[in-house]
Amino acid sequence: MLRERSVFESPTIRSDRPMKLPNTFLWGAATSPHQTEGNNVNSDWWALESSALPMIPERSGDAVDSYHRYREDMTLLGQARLNAYRFGVEWARIEPERGQISQAMLDHYRRMIDTARECGLTPMVTLHHFTSPQWFAEAGGWVAPDAVERFADYVRAVAPILVDVPWVCTINEPNMVAIFAAAQRLVSDPESFSAMTSGAMPDPDPDSGKILIDAHHAARAILRAETDAAVGWSVAQQAFVAAPGCEEQLAAANHIWEDPYLIAARDDDFVGVQAYTSRTVGPDGIIEHPEHPDNTLTGWAYRPDALGIAVRHAWEVTGGTPIVVTENGIATDDDTKRIAYTAEALAHLGQAMADGIDVRGYLHWSALDNYEWGRWRPTFGLIAVDRRTFTRTPKPSLAWLGEMARGNTLPGPR
Ligand code: IFM
Secondary structure (H helix, E strand, O other): OHHHOOOOOOOOOOOOOOEEOOOOOEEEEEOOHHHHOOOOOOEHHHHHHOOOOOOOOOOOOOOOOHHHHHHHHHHHHHHOOOOEEEEEOOHHHHOOEOOEOOHHHHHHHHHHHHHHHHOOOEEEEEEEOOOOEHHHHHOOHHHOOOHHHHHHHHHHHHHHHHOOOOEEEEEEOHHHHHHHHHHHHHOOOHHHHHHHHOOOOOOOOHHHHHHHHHHHHHHHHHHHHHOOOEEEEEEEEOOOEEOOOOHHHHHHHHHHHOHHHHHOOOOOOEEEEEEOOOOEEEOOEEOOOOOOOOOOOOOOOOOOOHHHHHHHHHHHHHOOOOEEEEEOOOOOOOHHHHHHHHHHHHHHHHHHHHOOOOEEEEEEEOOEOOOOOOOOOOOOOOEEEOOOOOOEEEOHHHHHHHHHHHHOEEOOOO
8 A cells, every 4th residue: 555655764766767657647837827927917916016025126017928928838838848837827817806707818718728738738727826816915815704705706717717627726835825924914013024034934824824725625626516627736845854853843844834735635636746945944943044055046955855855745744645746946047957956856756756656747847937926036947038028048958858758757866
């Protein structure tokens, strides 16, 4: 029984033989609407960008104009021989005012789904990726008494265009959404605020977390009734590891940051693992990434092994929900480093799969250099974008990942 086996036995890679994957394995890339489409003017993030918060020094503006150029984006992914694309539909466009559903926007997103297919890409559609309509935020956001109902209404409105979509992710990184909720509460407290601006993140707000879990389960029920989709959500994982003797602190960090969201995925059709780096938990809790020349453009430690740690943790906590890696990547302007990081991350993923973990796909973050929530400098893309002309230039990493998809094997260690 695979599920009974300890997946923590082997953190290091044992096999250097490539591992053949099933033909159904998803090889792709991911984006989100707000980070790529541009002019998401009815969203809460657009409003936040106007509010001159120091954590949000730059605005999304036109983003990379994927609202108009999605066919070009998808064509490049398909030409590279990737077979999957995770993108989102934007609640603030579909329901710009409460109860006012835009059929034109639903048609737009249905065209995106059809275009993905035409480009040879299996679509995974995310329904909520950090941004909500401004009217929802003004009404109290996720802690408003009717938040779950409002989200469920939106999901009901979108369901008809998802009827034949194979993969739907209800909410992206609900634990990060709960962190934003905590951060917004702290903004009025000068001491906590200065801690936040120096890079530390508050713990996820547990009240928001519970509501997000209810919202996810409500969405899952609607989607299961009205579509054929495999339904899940994606969890931001920090791949926490314990400093010597700090196993209890490690368990506490996981308990607050990740586990409730993974437990909520126990009856899902899949869980999305999103991992970029690993963080150590010491005697006083989570340790911030120490300064290091190898740190990425987001200031995170260079830790390609994070993916293996995260996948093993998700498998253990969910009790064996099938996994899709819905995000993994690196913010760097050195594409050779991106390839090296990804190759190593994939080797760790292969080892986890060799240990019996059921992983159905790998979706790299991100397809395009895009708006990184307040900043443009951290570039995660397989495709560079000139933000003045919107010209797309594939990087060598796109062709490299396409080759991986064509070979459909996971590598041994480098
Ligand atoms: O850009 C984000 C994405 O929106 C959610 N997951 C992490 C990425 C990198 O920070």
